[in-house]
Amino acid sequence: MPFIPHSAKDLDVMLDTIGIDSIDDLFDEIPTEIQAQGLDKVPTALPEMHLGKLMNQRASMDDGYVCFMGAGCYEHHIPAAVWDIAMRGEFLTAYTPYQAEASQGTLQLIYEFQSNIANLTGLYAANASLYDGASGVAEAILMAVRANRKAKSRRVLVAGSLHPRYRQVVRSIVESQHIEIVEVDYDHDHGVMDLAAFQAYEAEPFAGVVIQHPNFFGNMESVDQLTDWAHSKNALMIAVTNPLSLTLMKPISDWGEKGADIAVGEGQPLGIPMASGGPHYGFMACTQAIVRQMPGRIIGKTVDLDGNPGYTLTLQAREQHIRRAKATSNICTNQGLAVTASTVHMAIMGAEGLARVATACIKNTQKLVEAITKIAGVSVVFNGPRFHEAVVSIANVDVEAVIQGMTDRGIIPGFYLGEHYPELADALLVCATEMRTDDDIALYVETLKDVLNQSGGEEN
Amino acid sequence: MSDIPSELKYSKEHEWVRIDDDGHAIVGITDHAQELLGDMVYVELPEVGTNVAVEDETGVVESVKAASDVYAPVSGEIIEVNEDLVDEPENINSQPYEGGWLYKVELANESDVDELLTADEYADLIADE
Numbered sequence: 001m002p003f004i005p006h007s008a009k010d011l012d013v014m015l016d017t018i019g020i021d022s023i024d025d026l027f028d029e030i031p032t033e034i035q036a037q038g039l040d041k042v043p044t045a046l047p048e049m050h051l052g053k054l055m056n057q058r059a060s061m062d063d064g065y066v067c068f069m070g071a072g073c074y075e076h077h078i079p080a081a082v083w084d085i086a087m088r089g090e091f092l093t094a095y096t097p098y099q100a101e102a103s104q105g106t107l108q109l110i111y112e113f114q115s116n117i118a119n120l121t122g123l124y125a126a127n128a129s130l131y132d133g134a135s136g137v138a139e140a141i142l143m144a145v146r147a148n149r150k151a152k153s154r155r156v157l158v159a160g161s162l163h164p165r166y167r168q169v170v171r172s173i174v175e176s177q178h179i180e181i182v183e184v185d186y187d188h189d190h191g192v193m194d195l196a197a198f199q200a201y202e203a204e205p206f207a208g209v210v211i212q213h214p215n216f217f218g219n220m221e222s223v224d225q226l227t228d229w230a231h232s233k234n235a236l237m238i239a240v241t242n243p244l245s246l247t248l249m250k251p252i253s254d255w256g257e258k259g260a261d262i263a264v265g266e267g268q269p270l271g272i273p274m275a276s277g278g279p280h281y282g283f284m285a286c287t288q289a290i291v292r293q294m295p296g297r298i299i300g301k302t303v304d305l306d307g308n309p310g311y312t313l314t315l316q317a318r319e320q321h322i323r324r325a326k327a328t329s330n331i332c333t334n335q336g337l338a339v340t341a342s343t344v345h346m347a348i349m350g351a352e353g354l355a356r357v358a359t360a361c362i363k364n365t366q367k368l369v370e371a372i373t374k375i376a377g378v379s380v381v382f383n384g385p386r387f388h389e390a391v392v393s394i395a396n397v398d399v400e401a402v403i404q405g406m407t408d409r410g411i412i413p414g415f416y417l418g419e420h421y422p423e424l425a426d427a428l429l430v431c432a433t434e435m436r437t438d439d440d441i442a443l444y445v446e447t448l449k450d451v452l453n454q455s456g457g458e459e460n
Numbered sequence: 461m462s463d464i465p466s467e468l469k470y471s472k473e474h475e476w477v478r479i480d481d482d483g484h485a486i487v488g489i490t491d492h493a494q495e496l497l498g499d500m501v502y503v504e505l506p507e508v509g510t511n512v513a514v515e516d517e518t519g520v521v522e523s524v525k526a527a528s529d530v531y532a533p534v535s536g537e538i539i540e541v542n543e544d545l546v547d548e549p550e551n552i553n554s555q556p557y558e559g560g561w562l563y564k565v566e567l568a569n570e571s572d573v574d575e576l577l578t579a580d581e582y583a584d585l586i587a588d589e
Contacts (some may be wrong), residue, residue: 152507450519
């Protein structure tokens with residue numbers, strides 16, 4: 001079947017065959033108040049030549065910086081072979097494998113991806129990916145509310161130490177489905193969730209609890225205690241995590257006595273370039289008890305009539321092409337190409353290689369924190385175990401101006417926290433991955449001193 | 461030809477209802493429905509204690525080729541569900557009117573049962589499909 005657009009004549013024949021007058025009639029069942037009445041904020045189409053120039057210009061805005069910002073998107077080394085393999089025509093052009101028997105290569109790759117995610121999280125099954133970490137958390141919340149019928153509640157408690165932009169995306173997606181999101185503030189002294197803060201909301205039932213570990217600040221949450229408490233209240237525990245951290249930490253399935261129920265997160269640290277913020281991909285895994293409520297596609301391994309191994313779409317009855325409006329989600333294979341690269345990346349790096357990367361990140365961030373807190377007025381805000389990010393405050397200056405000053409000098413010094421956390425108006429979130437050398441860290445220190453001296457000079 | 465026991469009542473959505481000795485309504489899906497759906501692989505049962513009205517969704521039966529909602533043929537409170545189906549959904553295929561029952565309802569309106577189809581009426585319905 002050639003993949004070419006339909007002519008006006010083709011459309012007329014199709015409309016006539018099914019007995020309707022216009023394509024708009026197909027959308028009659030969608031209430032008019034939620035139909036998009038024209039997309040007036042979307043600019044008109046550009047010719048390819050102009051579009052190419054525009055995108056090159058935008059891409060160049062990201063070039064040439066030494067990056068100490070993480071906050072959900074991390075600069076890691078990606079072996080050259082990863083995208084060389086992922087960009088092969090066989091992978092690059094393959095789309096969602098509706099015709100399973102003709103898509104064995106794609107299916108095998110997704111099966112291996114799922115197996116890797118299941119191994120990292122320790123959970124029973126993983127899906128074929130989600131759009132990104134943020135929408136993945138929203139999907140996990142929808143899933144928890146569907147799966148936890150005992151709770152008889154559409155209320156979900158969300159840690160204030162979850163990525164603030166994830167919380168915004170969650171609200172956008174789930175509140176229109178009448179799910180109540182309760183944001184629980186973090187402990188301002190320690191940068192982690194305190195059990196008592198959650199307990200303040202336990203009088204009313206809730207279907208799930210969401211925590212991030214390592215959390216947005218890079219700190220380690222009391223996952224065992226919080227998971228056991230959530231389960232004691234008949235709620236499901238949703239674990240938002242960085243897959244790289246799982247190479248060193250205990251799996252999600254070992255949180256507390258029973259383990260967390262759903263693990264979800266951003267897959268970008270596993271072989272996906274930062275690329276101006278995307279495309280990235282989300283991953284999700286869950287326990288056997290709730291696997292039928294998992295959104296997205298799941299690939300299974302089976303045997304054919306002759307006993308040869310083969311791969312197939314499984315549990316499809318949850319999906320939209322069968323369940324229509326009652327499907328668990330509208331998502332499918334999602335970020336197939338990113339997942340392809342990520343699977344190759346994991347295979348090339350190996351479990352040991354990824355664990356060494358994680359260790360190097362922890363050490364580099366520690367070095368960075370030690371170096372910059374020697375500068376007068378610069379201090380680390382939260383003490384305690386952390387992964388590869390840290391919150392650092394700078395006293396008596398406009399931190400946003402300092403960030404701009406350093407950026408002008410070629411260094412992205414971190415993520416400004418005041419925008420989302422007013423109590424951290426003088427703080428930024430810093431990260432030094434394995435890519436940052438001792439020279440990079442020394443340059444950070446010198447540049448920061450320089451910018452601080454200048455801003456101090458201006459004030460005087 | 462499907463099995464349509466004469467002593468049961470039927471809904472247009474292919475559920476059957478049997479009134480037991482305690483006056484409770486036992487609900488399942490018909491032999492005809494299980495034949496159409498094929499081999500059952502999963503059943504989502506309602507929660508005990510839920511109050512349902514006629515035509516409310518009360519779970520899902522999923523076969524290898526489709527998933528289909530189950531609608532309440534009568535109003536009342538769900539007082540028992542067939543937990544055996546969690547591990548043996550195939551009972552719906554092998555014995556739709558016995559081991560394949562889905563749930564039991566404490567009737568809110570006994571007259572709901574009178575509104576349902578008789579075996580003959582249900583036989584006519586599926587003959588017309």
